[in-house]
Each structure stands twice: as C-alpha cells, then as structure tokens.
Amino acid sequence: MKRIGILFGQENTFPQAFIDRINQKAREMNAEITAEPVKIDKVVQGEPLKYHVIIDRISQDVPFYRAFLKNAASSGTAVINNPFWWSSDEKFFNNALMTKIGVPVPKTVLLPSNQLPADTNQNSFRNLAFPLDWEGIFSYIGFPAYFKPHAGGGWKSVYKCSTPEELFNNYNETNQLVMMLQEEIKFEEYYRCYCIDRQDVWVMPYEPRNPFHLRYLRDTTVAPEKNKFLTDVVLKINRALGYDFNTVELALRDGVPYAIDFCNPAPDADVNSVGEANFEWIVEAAANMAIRRALNHREGLNNLTWGDFIYASANNEPVTEGAYDASVKKKPINKIRTKKPAKKAATKNESVKNQSVEVMPEKKSKKSKAA
Ligand SMILES: Nc1ncnc2c1ncn2[C@@H]1O[C@H](COP(=O)(O)OP(=O)(O)O)[C@@H](O)[C@H]1O
Ligand SMILES: [Mg+2]
Numbered sequence: 001m002k003r004i005g006i007l008f009g010q011e012n013t014f015p016q017a018f019i020d021r022i023n024q025k026a027r028e029m030n031a032e033i034t035a036e037p038v039k040i041d042k043v044v045q046g047e048p049l050k051y052h053v054i055i056d057r058i059s060q061d062v063p064f065y066r067a068f069l070k071n072a073a074s075s076g077t078a079v080i081n082n083p084f085w086w087s088s089d090e091k092f093f094n095n096a097l098m099t100k101i102g103v104p105v106p107k108t109v110l111l112p113s114n115q116l117p118a119d120t121n122q123n124s125f126r127n128l129a130f131p132l133d134w135e136g137i138f139s140y141i142g143f144p145a146y147f148k149p150h151a152g153g154g155w156k157s158v159y160k161c162s163t164p165e166e167l168f169n170n171y172n173e174t175n176q177l178v179m180m181l182q183e184e185i186k187f188e189e190y191y192r193c194y195c196i197d198r199q200d201v202w203v204m205p206y207e208p209r210n211p212f213h214l215r216y217l218r219d220t221t222v223a224p225e226k227n228k229f230l231t232d233v234v235l236k237i238n239r240a241l242g243y244d245f246n247t248v249e250l251a252l253r254d255g256v257p258y259a260i261d262f263c264n265p266a267p268d269a270d271v272n273s274v275g276e277a278n279f280e281w282i283v284e285a286a287a288n289m290a291i292r293r294a295l296n297h298r299e300g301l302n303n304l305t306w307g308d309f310i311y312a313s314a315n316n317e318p319v320t321e322g323a324y325d326a327s328v329k330k331k332p333i334n335k336i337r338t339k340k341p342a343k344k345a346a347t348k349n350e351s352v353k354n355q356s357v358e359v360m361p362e363k364k365s366k367k368s369k370a371a
Contacts, residue, residue, distance in 0.1 A: 078303035090151035242307020
C-alpha cells in the first residue's frame, strides 16, 4: 500500500478535498494507494515513516515540522516541497537566479535589517559600508519603489514608497527583517499562476489592487497564445527552483512578463479565496501529482525534487532548463543499482543480488487552459 499524507495548519478546505480526491481516484484505478492527514507522535532520528509521500502545507510556520520532514526525507519519503531547498531559498536569491536564466525581474537590491540581529553589536557589521550608497541605490531602483522582506509572504511588511523619506520611515518599522528595495513594475496585466510538479500550470487573472476577496477575477479566460507564453515562463522558474507546488505572480509591462513573487511553496488554496474553478484545478492537479509520486517512489533512495540550479551546481554544469527532470527520466529506478550493506551475514544469493525495483514511467500531462 502506498501512503500519501498531508501536513497542514489552519486551512480548512484544501486538505480534505485533496485526501478525498486521491482516495476516490485510487478506488477508480483499483490502486493500492491511500491518503490521510499526517499523524506525528514520537520523532526518532532516521526512523522511516509509513508515508511514501507527504505534502507539506505548513512547515514554513512550524520549525518542528520542518525538522520532522527532513528526517522523513532521509528515509525516502517524497516530501513536497523539498524541505531542504525550502529552508535555504528566499526571494532575493530567487531574483538573482532569474537574472542568470533570462527571466525578467524588477531591479532589486538587498538591504541589511534596520535593527541589529540578536547577539550582535556594531562590531559584527564592520564589513558593511555606513552609510550605504543610498544615492546609487535610489538612482538604480527609482521611485515609487516596493520595499519588502527578502524572505516574506502574505503581504506582510510590504510597502510602496514614493520618496526616500517615506522609505526611511518605513525602514524604521521593520526591526530585524532583512529587506529588499525593488523597482515598481507598472503593469497592464497581472497573473497568479499555479505550478504543480513542474509540468501542470494554471494561469489565474488576478488584480492585486482590488480588495482581498475580489483579487481573483471572475472572468478567467486566457487566450491560448497568452496562456502558452505565461506557462513557459512559469515552468522555467519552477524547474530552476525545483518546486513541486508553488505559485508565480507575473506582472506584464509592455508585454514583458516580470516575475514579482514566485517563492510561495504553500500558496493559498482555499476555495473561499481562489474560487470554485481554480480550486477544482488545484485539487485535481495536486492529487495527480501525489499519486504519480507515490507510484514512482524509489525504495531506499532520496525521493525529493531538486531543481535545475542544484542539479547544475552539483554536476558542475551551466543551469539548463529541464536538466534535472531529464536526469530522473534517464535514470529511473530500474537503472539505479543500490548495493546491499557490506559484511552482513547473508546467504550466497542475497550477497550477490543487487536491489532493483520496477517503476511506472512518469506520465506527462501538461494541461493548457483554452479560451
Ligand atoms: N515590484 C513590484 N511592482 C509592482 N507591484 C509589486 C511589486 N512588488 C510587489 N508588488 C505588489 O505587492 C503585492 C505583494 O508583494 P509580494 O512580493 O507578492 O509579497 P508577498 O510575498 O508578501 O505576497 C504583489 O501582489 C503586488 O501587487
Ligand atoms: Mg504575493
């Protein structure tokens, strides 16, 4: 039996819909797959869990869960999203990576926190110019500018500043947050796009200037060419970063899609905010991904997703779109040989036999949303 678990916090609609959809599909497919809420009790180092796949919706807020998930990954649980990458990634790095792979991003600079981090004093900052080259920063970014945390979410501590004075006033409110200052993109169109398993993309027309409950636009029609154009950018971003579950916000200025916010590994999936049609797509795509990952689970191996950036770095190669996914396809489980631990008393047969397991080929189901 392949077990899929979901780890979640305060959200009320997505987790149960996800569980129900997987169990319904498993019945229809007559597959030995089951989904349930993750149950955690005693967490012992290196001890395998019963879950082959866990979808994580909450460890960004619960460090105990993040450590639990890394432990689970060490025994082969496919954790969605990769807890190691999620721990090290942040918005400013994401922007930097985009400049290397040709995805347009607003001009952005990193700023040190307004208040000293705990257990530091002025001596800890002797490498830092004081004052910073504010004139240089302002002439590079321009005004109005967005001032926001380098690793944030949920619109917390996001400011739009029209003048240096306004920026410095806001800066005084940000305590120990590391911030970034970003060029404003005056956009004609804005889209929030779901990306699941680095293959399924759902483009949602979005108006961030509307009140919260009216941001997802009712008219969700996106022309096929526009849909393809945006989908390609979204895939490129998520393949580079290696997220299985993420949203990307794209702002179009003069037809150029600028990536604004694309580090949302536990994106809002509540039916009450995204609406019925978007919710249905998310539940279906997420359930399909979890089932694929359960069927392709590789016993005794790491089952996390690593993006093109990590893959290229580890292999000493330039970052090439899709290189990580191609490497997984080139080397499915039946081509990977894992040695048995040496020097164990074993029968003759056991000692020479290498382990290999059959795996289902990954099914590509790139959906596109037609007008
Ligand atoms: N550079 C920018 N240009 C134009 N609008 C921006 C820019 N940065 C942020 N915004 C606006 O502010 C909102 C919140 O910023 P965002 O980067 O998405 O932060 P969070 O991750 O907290 O959601 C965005 O949805 C967008 O409407
Ligand atoms: Mg956002």
